[in-house]
Amino acid sequence: MTDTVKLVSLAVATPDNIIYQSEAAETAGRLFADRFREFKHLARVFESAGIRKRYVARPLSWFEQSHGWQDRMEAYAEVASQLFRKTATNALTRAGLRAEEVDCIVTVSSTGVTTPSLDARLAREMGFRSDIERVPVFGLGCAAGVSGLGIASRMAKNRPGAVVLFVAIELCSLAFRLDELTRPNIVATALFGDGAAACILRAGKDGLAEIESTGEHLFPDTLGIMGWKIDDTGFGIILDQSLPPFAEANIKPAVAGILERAGLTISDVDRFICHPGGTKVLVALETAFGLEPGSLDIEREVVGDYGNMSSPTVLFVLERAIIAGLPRRSALVAMGPGFSASCVTLKRVA
Numbered sequence: 001m002t003d004t005v006k007l008v009s010l011a012v013a014t015p016d017n018i019i020y021q022s023e024a025a026e027t028a029g030r031l032f033a034d035r036f037r038e039f040k041h042l043a044r045v046f047e048s049a050g051i052r053k054r055y056v057a058r059p060l061s062w063f064e065q066s067h068g069w070q071d072r073m074e075a076y077a078e079v080a081s082q083l084f085r086k087t088a089t090n091a092l093t094r095a096g097l098r099a100e101e102v103d104c105i106v107t108v109s110s111t112g113v114t115t116p117s118l119d120a121r122l123a124r125e126m127g128f129r130s131d132i133e134r135v136p137v138f139g140l141g142c143a144a145g146v147s148g149l150g151i152a153s154r155m156a157k158n159r160p161g162a163v164v165l166f167v168a169i170e171l172c173s174l175a176f177r178l179d180e181l182t183r184p185n186i187v188a189t190a191l192f193g194d195g196a197a198a199c200i201l202r203a204g205k206d207g208l209a210e211i212e213s214t215g216e217h218l219f220p221d222t223l224g225i226m227g228w229k230i231d232d233t234g235f236g237i238i239l240d241q242s243l244p245p246f247a248e249a250n251i252k253p254a255v256a257g258i259l260e261r262a263g264l265t266i267s268d269v270d271r272f273i274c275h276p277g278g279t280k281v282l283v284a285l286e287t288a289f290g291l292e293p294g295s296l297d298i299e300r301e302v303v304g305d306y307g308n309m310s311s312p313t314v315l316f317v318l319e320r321a322i323i324a325g326l327p328r329r330s331a332l333v334a335m336g337p338g339f340s341a342s343c344v345t346l347k348r349v350a
Contacts, residue, residue: 005156006207008200011090011188012316014055014306015171015194020109027060028189036181045190050300054193054307056173063176068125072174072234074253076112077121079194080169084118087198088126088167095163095200099127103162104155106146107159108311110228110337111170111235113138118169141226142275143216143336144168144311149199150214150344156201157211169196170310175228175235184239191278193307197315208322209300209346212329215258219250222339238337244275251341255289255333258343269345270327272296275314275334276303287331298324311336 025046056063057079082105092099105119105128114121117136118127135155139148145168152166172192177185201211201283225246227238256266266289274285278301286295294300298320306316314334321330332344 001139003203003205005153005201005203005211007209007211007346008202008207009091009094010197010199010208010315010319011087011094012195012197012312012319013086013090014089014196015057015079015083017056017059018054019048019056019060021046021190023060024054024190024337027064028186031064031178032186036186038183039186042183042186048279049190050304051191051307052115052304056194057171063173063242066178067234068232070232073112073114075174076171077114079171080109080112080114080118081122083169083196084122084167085126087196088165091165091198091200097163097200100129101163102128102132102165103159104133104135105167106137106148106152106155106164106166107169108137108140109141109169110141110144111172111174111310140195140311140339142277142308142310142313143334143338143342144342145197145275145314146332146334146342147216147336148311149211149332150216150342152199152201153211153214153344155316156203160203162202164201164202166199166201167196168312168315170194170312172308172310175237177236179233180236183297184237187239188237191308193309195306195309195312195316197312199315207349209326209330209349210342212345212347213259213262213264214344215261215342217254217258217341219254219339225337225339227337231319244284246279246339247335251285251333251335252339255331255343258341259331259345262345263328264345267316269329269331271321271331273314273317273321273332274299276300276317277308277335278303283328301350
């Protein structure tokens with residue numbers, strides 16, 4: 001019998017700079033209140049977001065200055081490389097492996113661009129082999145933590161015995177815009193932070209959990225719900241107010257369809273481990289899946305401690321869920337631009 005793919009290890013990390021939400025609110029008020037008439041009304045999001053602090057790529061003073069593509073991408077290359085190195089090294093150490101034993105790297109990120117990709121930039125320093133397979137993925141946004149885990153698990157399944165390293169890195173703060181006097185930009189200023197996570201996957205007997213099934217759902221005609229607009233200054237957030245009600249109405253049938261293709265139902269899932277896009281989204285998810293209010297408690301803890309870090313956030317939730325003790329079957333769920341939903345089911349390892 002072929003061994004199933006296991007999540008062997010998991011490591012998370014953040015940049016060193018901390019911004020407390022009270023500081024973010026004060027700074028945003030100073031930068032926007034006199035220029036944007038709607039700011040006073042929108043400023044309530046700094047309290048309602050349920051965020052205490054966030055970690056960001058640059059000190060708070062950096063964000064009070066104007067920056068273009070070059071500044072932003074130089075910061076991305078520097079800090080994303082640091083986080084890749086830290087999370088990958090820790091994940092390998094926890095798995096009892098060396099970098100030269102890695103056969104494939106899947107890297108997801110939608111908040112910066114480097115060419116050559118991060119894995120190539122760090123290959124010599126990390127000690128990866130010259131025949132390693134590299135799969136850098138851009139554009140999946142918040143869903144990439146789950147979608148990328150699915151891609152990495154399929155790579156491991158199709159290569160029995162291969163060691164697959166999965167890394168999710170996002171520096172959302174580098175998209176902060178002084179020139180965008182819009183509701184989405186103010187909300188993003190209150191919501192997003194930076195972070196990274198890395199996992200080791202391998203077909204074998206030992207691990208933290210078994211990767212049981214993977215799947216995605218792309219909703220038609222929903223391009224305007226979430227994403228980036230790109231101009232000379234950098235990325236600009238697209239974040240529609242319809243996201244929470246859309247999630248409440250559509251996420252359950254989408255996930256049910258993904259599970260059905262794996263021979264499962266919603267009732268087979270003992271714990272949903274969700275990407276905490278924000279407090280309103282978490283309420284929408286609890287309502288959609290018929291959960292008791294407050295059931296997604298770890299998700300609220302993570303968003304409170306880190307904000308929405310996009311793709312790695314769900315892996316921060318997974319780390320805490322593993323420490324707390326996984327139930328028989330869990331389902332990782334995340335939504336992202338497209339608009340899309342991703343789901344990976346995990347089975348507890350006896």
